Amino acid sequence: MTNDSLILMEDIISELRQAVKDYDPEAAEIAAKKVIDHGFDPVLAITKGLTEELREIGDKFGTGELWFIDLMAAANTVQAAVGILEPEIKRRNIKTESMGRFLIGTVEGDIHDIGKNIVTLLLKANGYEVIDIGVDIPADVFVERVRTDKPDFLGLSSLLTSSMPQQKKVIEALKENGLRDTVKVIIGGAAVNEKWASEIGADGFAEDAIDAIKVTQALTLKEGKGD
């Protein structure tokens, strides 16, 4: 790379970071496109331009300096840029390791999705590949998606006390289909607690969206993936 190119790459990375700081998905997309137009390294753009900035914002959220909506807005901006850069990474056949593949959905009989949607956004921003299959999902559909999509993690969301038994049903169905050991199951939802999680044999339980990320990361480390 020439000196000019280096400077230009640095400028674009600054642009990406500023876009995340400003919670500006459009600016993030413009900067991401520049990376591609100049033939620069998209993986570097993500790690230096996006992930680092998001981590700083995450830290500030942790200390109370920034709010939950700041975190979400930053994650959303990162996602906009990643949406442009990821296809380029695939096109160039660059080998990258995502932190893991996470399949998520709200169980049958329940249409609540706000928790699931926040978790999805934050997981993506933290380097996980997330497949969100929506709400009111029957157990057999979860099983089928685990079979075909081969996720590392399965997230089951249930807000209502009445739909919680579905979480148990999904785990049982995975066992019946010989798929239980292929995936780590994490459950969440307002009525869910540790006792229920251990009763049904879940691998993890998340008290809220932030906790979901922590639990996933802890399970990722255990599996020997990620940093």
Place this chain on the structure above:
Amino acid sequence: MLEEVGFKIHNDEALQILVDSGVNVDLEEKTAFIPSDLVNKTLKGLPSSFKLYDREGVNAIDIGGDKVWFAPGTTSVNLLDHNTGENRLAETQDCVNHARLVDALEHLALQCTSIVPGDVPNEVKDWYRLYINIVNSQKPHFTGPFTMEGFYDIMKILETVAGGKRELAEKPRAYICVETSSPLRIGEIPCQALIECARASIPVEIRFLGGLGSLAPITLVGSLVQQTAEFLGTLVIHQLVNSGAPVVWCGTPALFDMKYGTPILSGIETVMMETAMTQVGKYYNVPTGVRTLCSSTKVLDAETGLESGIGLLLSSLSGTNIIQGPGQMGNANLHSLQKLVIDHEVCGMAYHLMDGMSIGEDAFAFDLIKKVGPGGTHFLEKHTREYLNKEIYHPSEVIDRQTLPQWKRSGSRDVAGRSREYLESVISTHEPVALDADMKRDLDEVVWAIMKRYGIDSLPVHPFSA
């Protein structure tokens, strides 16, 4: 909002009802675009009040107008143990204690299925707590189903208590909670329960949870407008099924905490919105309900008191018809019998506040003041004795009014200690009026049939075994 943005209804029967009434419905998206003239027509036919009856169908309370009633908060899975101070999963015995306590507390007009028993199978969790409340109290009920099967079981139990479907419709013993799923949606089960209640003329409470900045706009009026739209959309379905069927409009608008990323129900914004919602409800001439005594705390401390106190007083002064929340903490995830009796005191204070001061020549007491004269006292005056109970609210021993030496001599107890002693005393001495033998037998048979259907041999409190 309903016309342009639409109301998503996850219930085919409701969608068809709207289609049949000429409403523009996108069946694939399950979204109805409800026109304002239908809403206005619906509001015109709405009953402005209804009666809720006690278990025996003898006494009733009027829900509507400016009359204020208090009811415990609902529905919590966890319990603050008044013996250990531990925050644990609730059990059947807690439901029994709660029902007996609520039965005894004079300022609580209604029983609520406040506690979800964790020691019973999932299939019984909703109707079983209602059964316990009915057995242990004569007061009218507020409850809600977890599943449609649970709903039909609840209806069967209520019909048995009333003596039949028609009798229950004429003298409802309970009203049922139906909650929307903001923004602008209603789920299948709540909607089906809504339709069935309308058909059976059982009063229904249409409730909004929302969430400022999450499931509703962060601006309070924006959230209020969305809440109103969700109420009106649900109401239209309800009234199309049965015009004139009784309804309560309830708002428990949550705050979405931007630091912790969770919904909370104790913020001053919730109180502001609930009082505003009550004003809108009065404009529509519909009975109103709120939940303003739910604190965010997990222990009995100053924050618990102030969150409940502020909410309760403001909503009483607004004239909301049913004020829920006594006993509830932890953002509606935790219930406490100690908090219940503490909040009960505030209910008494609120009633006293709403009654106002005595006015009139005798109250102004000019002649008396003249008689007592400068430097005299009123202790021995008949006037003082006559007005003592009317003019002054007398709290129970839950509220501390002792001097420092008196307080030390009686054990230096804080409100946690005083409320624990008080509630234990009430539970052990209060005898709820028992079910009469016929009603008990009929109810036992219904409950036993439900248990049998689920293959359940026994429950912690159950009529009889096989």
